Amino acid sequence: MGGNRLYRALSTALLATASGLVRAAEEELSEFVPYEKIVPREIEDPAAGFDHLWYEVMVDITIIGVVFALLALYFLYRYRRRSEDEEGSQKPLSRLNIIGWALIPAFVFMADDFFLSANGWQLYDLYRRVPENSLEVKLESAMWTWDYTYPNGVKTYNELRVPAGQPVVLRMTSRDTIHSHFIPDFRIKEDSMPGRVTYLWFYPKEPGEHVVSCAEYCGQLHSRMYGKVIVMPREEFDAWYQAEADKQNIKLTKLGD
Amino acid sequence: MSTLKEWIFTTDHKKVGLLYLIGSLAAFAVAGMSALMMRAELTSMGPTITDNPGDYNTWLYFHGAAMILGFQIPALTGFLANYLVPLQIGAKDVAFPRINALSVWLFYMGIILALLTFVVPDPPDVMWTGYPPYSTITFGNTALYTFTVLLLGFASILGGVNFLTTIAFMRAPGLGWNKLNMFTWCTFAAFILQLIFVPVLGTAVTLISLDKYLGTHFFDPSTGGDVLIYQNLFWFYSHPAVYVILLPFIGIVFDIIATFARNRIFNYKAAVYGGIGGIVLLAGEVWVHHLYVTGMPDWIRVGQMVTTLLISIPVGLLFISLVGTLYKGSISFETPMLYALAVVFLMLIGGLTGIPLAIVSLTLHVSDTYYIPGHFHYVMAVAGTFAIFGGIYYLFPKFSGRMYNEFLGKLGFWITFVGVNVIFFPMMIVGVVVGMPRRYWDYSQFPAAEPYHHWMTAGAGMIAIGFTIVLANWIYGLVAGPKAPGNPWGSRSLEWTTTSPPLDHGNWEEVPKIEEGWGPYEYGTGKA
Ligand code: HEM
Ligand SMILES: [Cu+2]
Numbered sequence: 209m210g211g212n213r214l215y216r217a218l219s220t221a222l223l224a225t226a227s228g229l230v231r232a233a234e235e236e237l238s239e240f241v242p243y244e245k246i247v248p249r250e251i252e253d254p255a256a257g258f259d260h261l262w263y264e265v266m267v268d269i270t271i272i273g274v275v276f277a278l279l280a281l282y283f284l285y286r287y288r289r290r291s292e293d294e295e296g297s298q299k300p301l302s303r304l305n306i307i308g309w310a311l312i313p314a315f316v317f318m319a320d321d322f323f324l325s326a327n328g329w330q331l332y333d334l335y336r337r338v339p340e341n342s343l344e345v346k347l348e349s350a351m352w353t354w355d356y357t358y359p360n361g362v363k364t365y366n367e368l369r370v371p372a373g374q375p376v377v378l379r380m381t382s383r384d385t386i387h388s389h390f391i392p393d394f395r396i397k398e399d400s401m402p403g404r405v406t407y408l409w410f411y412p413k414e415p416g417e418h419v420v421s422c423a424e425y426c427g428q429l430h431s432r433m434y435g436k437v438i439v440m441p442r443e444e445f446d447a448w449y450q451a452e453a454d455k456q457n458i459k460l461t462k463l464g465d
Numbered sequence: 466m467s468t469l470k471e472w473i474f475t476t477d478h479k480k481v482g483l484l485y486l487i488g489s490l491a492a493f494a495v496a497g498m499s500a501l502m503m504r505a506e507l508t509s510m511g512p513t514i515t516d517n518p519g520d521y522n523t524w525l526y527f528h529g530a531a532m533i534l535g536f537q538i539p540a541l542t543g544f545l546a547n548y549l550v551p552l553q554i555g556a557k558d559v560a561f562p563r564i565n566a567l568s569v570w571l572f573y574m575g576i577i578l579a580l581l582t583f584v585v586p587d588p589p590d591v592m593w594t595g596y597p598p599y600s601t602i603t604f605g606n607t608a609l610y611t612f613t614v615l616l617l618g619f620a621s622i623l624g625g626v627n628f629l630t631t632i633a634f635m636r637a638p639g640l641g642w643n644k645l646n647m648f649t650w651c652t653f654a655a656f657i658l659q660l661i662f663v664p665v666l667g668t669a670v671t672l673i674s675l676d677k678y679l680g681t682h683f684f685d686p687s688t689g690g691d692v693l694i695y696q697n698l699f700w701f702y703s704h705p706a707v708y709v710i711l712l713p714f715i716g717i718v719f720d721i722i723a724t725f726a727r728n729r730i731f732n733y734k735a736a737v738y739g740g741i742g743g744i745v746l747l748a749g750e751v752w753v754h755h756l757y758v759t760g761m762p763d764w765i766r767v768g769q770m771v772t773t774l775l776i777s778i779p780v781g782l783l784f785i786s787l788v789g790t791l792y793k794g795s796i797s798f799e800t801p802m803l804y805a806l807a808v809v810f811l812m813l814i815g816g817l818t819g820i821p822l823a824i825v826s827l828t829l830h831v832s833d834t835y836y837i838p839g840h841f842h843y844v845m846a847v848a849g850t851f852a853i854f855g856g857i858y859y860l861f862p863k864f865s866g867r868m869y870n871e872f873l874g875k876l877g878f879w880i881t882f883v884g885v886n887v888i889f890f891p892m893m894i895v896g897v898v899v900g901m902p903r904r905y906w907d908y909s910q911f912p913a914a915e916p917y918h919h920w921m922t923a924g925a926g927m928i929a930i931g932f933t934i935v936l937a938n939w940i941y942g943l944v945a946g947p948k949a950p951g952n953p954w955g956s957r958s959l960e961w962t963t964t965s966p967p968l969d970h971g972n973w974e975e976v977p978k979i980e981e982g983w984g985p986y987e988y989g990t991g992k993a
Pocket of ligand 1: 497500501503504525526528529530532533537592593594838842845846847850888902903904905925928
């Protein structure tokens with residue numbers, strides 16, 4: 209009897225937790241804002257952060273690599289075999305040495321791991337928190353094209369025109385399979401796929417052109433799935449945006465007649 | 466000489482092992498040729514040797530799948546484990562010799578199935594990862610992929626049952642756990658991982674074929690499925706799978722280095738319990754680092770950044786033991802040792818270049834670029850291949866009773882060693898500096914990448930020449946090599962206490978006696 213009651217209490221608790229989780233998840237999903245917006249005092253460019261952290265990590269691993277390599281090379285030279293029947297003379301370690309040679313390096317590595325995690329996390333936050341004043345463009349990918357839709361309804365294909373000096377956020381999904389919108393110059397990519405909304409943002413500061421290329425294998429023409437980001441001076445962009453809207457809306461109303 | 470029938474129906478672990486060796490080298494050869502075709506295609510921008518991207522995709526599919534599932538895992542956990550483990554633990558055979566024979570048969574069927582890629586009209590083009598939805602909508606033959614993986618996976622599960630039992634229960638009397646060879650320990654750990662994780666892979670690849678051919682919707686969001694479940698299942702297995710490769714290859718490298726330095730393993734216990742044990746414990750907690758750019762929730766990306774970085778602790782302990790084993794050794798540089806030392810070097814580069822890949826914010830740029838194949842060819846593909854080749858050279862006198870040619874051995878080694886650096890270092894650079902994505906048949910949008918690709922193709926050519934020399938050397942050794950002494954390397958390990966080659970069934974006339982002070986690495990005690 210006691211067992212039975214315990215069983216019932218446990219299953220009730222479990223069910224309650226499960227339904228609570230489901231409700232929480234539903235609320236989460238119904239909002240459907242895939243990202244958090246922040247109002248930064250000054251917009252920091254994740255791409256610059258990337259270059260900085262990358263450099264730091266390269267220095268870190270080069271030091272570790274050189275230490276190990278030099279030590280190994282020295283041993284190889286110093287302890288080369290000098291006569292046919294010579295044997296190595298390393299003695300078994302004492303208990304203290306066994307533990308010391310395990311724990312001390314473990315702590316050194318762990319310290320480095322935590323240092324790198326902290327830096328990596330900080331930069332990650334930068335990458336994932338979208339500045340408030342970003343231009344939001346919707347992206348739908350498909351084999352093998354990038355389709356962009358601007359806030360006013362303007363559509364472009366394989367060509368993302370943006371104004372210099374304003375952050376851009378892409379809300380992404382996909383019609384068929386998984387693709388990945390990769391802009392090497394802005395050091396950013398994120399997959400787009402059916403059934404989920406993902407996002408990425410970047411900060412185009414100067415006018416110029418940048419390659420966008422698919423980074424998730426998507427069949428025959430995966431390597432030909434590329435386009436460009438065209439960063440334009442503000443006034444030029446505004447003019448283009450308006451003209452494009454007129455052009456595309458005219459078509460739409462005519463169709464509607 | 467044994468007849469063909471004896472080979473096919475053998476239950477002797479040494480013959481089974483050699484069958485694994487032959488099959489896996491065949492897979493290596495064909496997958497290597499696919500690599501040469503890919504490199505030829507990529508030499509310059511635009512179509513080079515084929516204007517059909519599908520050809521490239523098929524070569525790449527076969528190269529990845531066959532190299533991992535048909536070459537490295539079988540060569541390490543099939544050939545080396547079968548040949549060495551019973552000898553290293555003083556057993557007369559494995560626990561279940563017939564299951565062993567069944568698993569090598571399944572392996573051959575898997576290889577044959579994989580080779581059908583080049584025969585069927587619509588070859589698989591889903592890469593070795595088989596991600597849906599692509600794998601469920603392609604015209605390529607996804608079923609071939611599913612069944613190849615299932616057969617090879619099943620062969621491996623049988624191997625796991627067999628070897629865990631063998632190592633746990635069939636050690637010679639007096640051979641305690643702390644006297645096991647590093648290779649035996651690593652095999653033990655690798656099979657624990659295989660047993661836990663292969664079923665997950667089996668599930669994943671089965672579900673994509675159900676989706677594609679039977680109309681289920683596991684990965685189809687329009688009817689409530691989810692595309693990312695597959696990637697989670699797949700990498701839940703396939704990250705541990707890289708340790709299934711790494712552990713045995715680092716194990717054989719330990720044994721070779723201890724033998725050629727005639728020295729004890731530095732801090733054996735830390736390497737076994739901290740290094741190998743730590744890897745087994747962490748193996749299942751890091752898979753999300755393969756999904757860093759797929760839109761997984763931020764908390765799990767950051768969490769697994771930390772667990773992934775922590776892998777550096779067990780790997781670091783193994784490294785300290787590897788380098789420490791040279792300390793006060795008596796080091797000689799025959800061909801097996803050159804390969805083993807090269808593995809330490811390659812893993813140093815491959816392991817350290819993996820650290821940026823653990824850091825989630827850095828992968829937002831480098832993920833899925835050429836940096837990735839550059840990194841993993843260093844740490845796994847080439848390091849593993851060099852360890853396997855070193856192991857073959859090391860055991861050559863054991864299984865053939867003959868010696869290979871030392872000059873050709875070193876020549877082949879150096880050419881390949883230079884070649885792999887000429888191809889795989891530029892790969893990493895072109896990935897991070899130019900940002901060229903992987904799995905590309907053409908890269909016209911990245912003209913800056915072209916000079917690097919010239920180097921890479923040149924490197925691939927050097928590797929091809931090097932491997933040809935290696936193969937020629939083995940054939941020469943088998944056919945006309947001088948007779949090998951019983952213990953040419955002066956090793957203390959049990960496998961060298963029997964004749965070369967060992968007795969057909971049973972390995973020893975009598976199971977070896979393990980004395981109190983004996984250990985496989987007890988050098989410098991004056992009891993050679
Ligand atoms: C020995 C000479 C080798 C050469 C020249 C070579 C070359 C290549 C090339 C050119 C790619 C294609 C990169 C791309 O298009 O994205 C590649 C991919 C790959 N290689 Fe190798 N490789 C070699 C050995 C190996 C070995 C021994 C393995 C064993 C594990 C291996 C595993 C892979 C895998 C898993 C991929 C990725 C496949 C994919 O993207 O699905 N390779 N290799
Ligand atoms: Cu794509």
